[in-house]
Amino acid sequence: MEIQNSSILMVFLLFFILCCILIYCKTKVQCNCKICHAYITSSWSNEFDNLCDWYTHLLKSSPTKTIHIHVLHNTITSDHQNVEYMLKTRFENYPKGKPFSAILGDFLGRGIFNVDGDSWKFQRKMACLELGKMSMRSHAFEVVNHEIDHRLIPLVLSVSRKDHKVLDLQDVFKRFSFDVICKFSFGYDPKCLDESLPMSDLTNAFDLASQLSAQRAMKPYQLVWKIKRMLNIGSEKRLKESIKMVNMFAHEVIRQRIKLGSCSNHEDLLSRFMATTKDPNYLRDIVISFLLAGRDTVASALTGLFWLLAQHPKIVATIREEALRMAKHEALTSFPQLHELNYLQATVYEGMRLLPPIQFNSKFSQIDDILPDGTSVKKGTRVTYHPYAMGRMESIWGSDYLDFKPERWLKDGVFYQETPFKYPVFQAGHRMCLGKEMALVELKCVVLSLLQRFDIELETPAGTLKFSPGLTATFAGGLAVRFSERDM
Structure with a gap:
């Protein structure tokens, strides 16, 4: 009964x-407009492999470089003046917003990437105080190079000396960046890049949580995923299970740090936050935020960069020549030396112009507003700026915007940075990425170390890239490459 x-x-x-x-x-x-119909029916996929490429096409075709996806209540722009207006001029009117926090709340909680107001200001201040120290940058340099010398290079050497030399570089970079961010931020070594390449349920769970959280934002009707979450069915059940595993890892990291104590001599960010609070749930959110920032974005940037470098041997040769001139045929051993490699810096920036780790970023308007291009924005509207599309705008980068050309970042051989509002890869204005310098150190060290020791070849001919859904850009199917040792 x-x-x-x-x-x-x-x-x-x-x-x-x-x-x-x-x-x-x-x-x-x-809405029955052409754009909304194409989005709802996914008919855009008949012509484009990726949603970001379709958006880029629409933005190029728009006189204002701004479009509207009415069924998503989303205004998308690639106009750099609009970006500056959102991130600087009218910053207070364009926070992350409650809708965004709801979408990512189960995964990111109250971490810095998912909050506004006082909570955001506090977390940013804490992180800024630590990441701005030269001692922390030097520590990052040491952590990165230790991981390269003791794990990355031995792994690649081992693979290159085998008959079957194919390696999924995207997987390798995810493991590498996960080890680095854990050691730097938490003082914990997960050893994901050991030569055996151990399978990790944790990293798989982290990838799935990122993917399913991002898919929430793509749904025209948000009530659907909320009901699925309430009933614990389908994708929401899988998301809950993956987050549970991520939470177990985060709480174990916190437990280990508490066991050691939050003394000032610990060279990790988590210890600094623990000095201000013992709330395990709050600290959990801090851990997840650092993982997302330090693992996924760096791995994505490296994967895209090596995909480009494998197709441009002249650029690879120039990077090697610059390093030889700087170090006088000796290994680079210091952070200041790395900073002087202008062509390498330009190459890293150029790679992220074409393949930014974060393809788009959204805010929510607090009140009715008008963007600099004349676009009206109603209260509660999601407003998105699109770094992927902006990197493909002729109006910003000239007629050779599709060319992988580091020289565009150099003036008389010295690196020259374009305004971040035209290049919001690290965001811009008040939300400028605090981990920018650490990320650049990591990217440049890996590029230099691998290119000096190895020649790299794509396993399959370069073609159209396909991205998997997620909070960061991920190559569908990975990046299969072959390494061969160079004569030193």
């Missing part, structure tokens, strides 16, 4: 939910 009653209750509940969805959809903006 109880089973029968439960079944009747479940049928009633599902019927009620279906009615709610239908009513919700009826009250939402229904």
Whole structure:
């Protein structure tokens, strides 16, 4: 009898939910415009391999370089004046917003990437105080080079000396960056890049949580995923399970740090935050935020950069020549030396111009507003700027915007940085990425170390890239390459 009653209750509940969805959809903006129809039906995929490429096409075609996806309540722009307006001029009117926090709340909690106001200011101040210290930058340099010398290079050497020399470089870079950010931020070594390349349920869970959280934001009707979460079914059930595993890791890291104590002599960021709070849930959110920033973005940038470098041997040769001139045929051993490699810096920036780790970034307007290009923005509208599309705008980069050309960042051989509002890869204005310098150290050290020791060849001919859904850009299928040792 109880089973029968439960079944009747479940049928009633599902019927009620279906009615709610239908009513919700009826009250939402229904748009029959060409763009919204293409989005809803996914007909854009008949012509484009990636959503970001379709958006780029639409933005190029727009006179204002701004478009509207009405069914998403989303205004998307590639106009750098709009970007400056959102991130600097009218910063207070364009926070992350409650809708964004709800979408990523289960995964990121109250971490710095998912909050506004006082909580954001506090976390940013804490991180800024530590990351701005030269001692922390030197520590980052040491951590990165230790991981390169003792794990990355031995792994690549081992693979290059085998008959089957193919290596998924994207997987390698995810493991590498995960080890680095854990050691730097938490004083913990997960050893993901050991030569055996151990399978990691944790990293798989982290990837899945990122992917499914991002898919929430792509849904025209947000009520759908919220109901699935309430019923713990489908993608929301998988998301909950993956987050549970990530949480177990985060709490174990915190437990280990508490066990050691939060003394000032610990060279990790988590210890600094622990000096201000012992709330395990808050510290958990800090851990997840650092992982997302330090693992996924760096791995994405490195993967894209090596995909480009493998197709441009002249650029590789120039990087090697610059390093030889600087070090006088000796290994680079200091942070200041690395900073003087202008062509290498230009190459890293150019790689992220074409393949930014974060392809788009959204804010929510607090009140009705008008963007510099004349676009009206209603209160509550999601406003998105699109670094991937901006890197492909002729109006910003000239007619050779599709060329991989580090020289565009040099003036008389010295690196020259374009305004961040035209190149918001590290964001810009008040939310400028605090880990920018550490990320650049990591990217340049890896590029230099691998290019000096190895020649790199793509396993399959370069073609159109396909990206997997996620909070950061990820190559679908990875990046298969072959390494061969160079004569030193």
